[in-house]
Amino acid sequence: MKKLLAVLTILCCFGVTAAYAVDGGEYYQKHCAACHRDGTESSKAGGGVVLKGQSAQEIEMKLTGYKDGTYGGAKKRTMERVVGKLSPEEIQALGAYIGSL
Numbered sequence: 001m002k003k004l005l006a007v008l009t010i011l012c013c014f015g016v017t018a019a020y021a022v023d024g025g026e027y028y029q030k031h032c033a034a035c036h037r038d039g040t041e042s043s044k045a046g047g048g049v050v051l052k053g054q055s056a057q058e059i060e061m062k063l064t065g066y067k068d069g070t071y072g073g074a075k076k077r078t079m080e081r082v083v084g085k086l087s088p089e090e091i092q093a094l095g096a097y098i099g100s101l
Contacts, residue, residue, distance in 0.1 A: 024097030039101040056099030
């Protein structure tokens with residue numbers, strides 16, 4: 001009985017965690033794709049920045065830098081506005097998604 005209870009507890013915890021997991025791909029499509037397309041090209045609004053080929057760690061570092069104001073180029077104000085709303089979990093999920101392109 002104790003084993004069954006332990007297994008059910010673990011499954012419930014996993015289910016709750018999965019329900020609140022951040023989908024980096026979904027966020028990318030909603031907030032990034034308009035300027036950065038599919039990551040292999042960029043519109044003028046995207047500043048010509050191609051995201052494909054950058055590691056998850058690079059993306060996380062840059063997004064965190066935009067958020068705290070320590071990083072940025074020509075589109076810094078736009079990116080600060082977009083990234084300013086992101087939680088650390090969302091930044092990590094975006095980094096993982098973009099790093100996988």
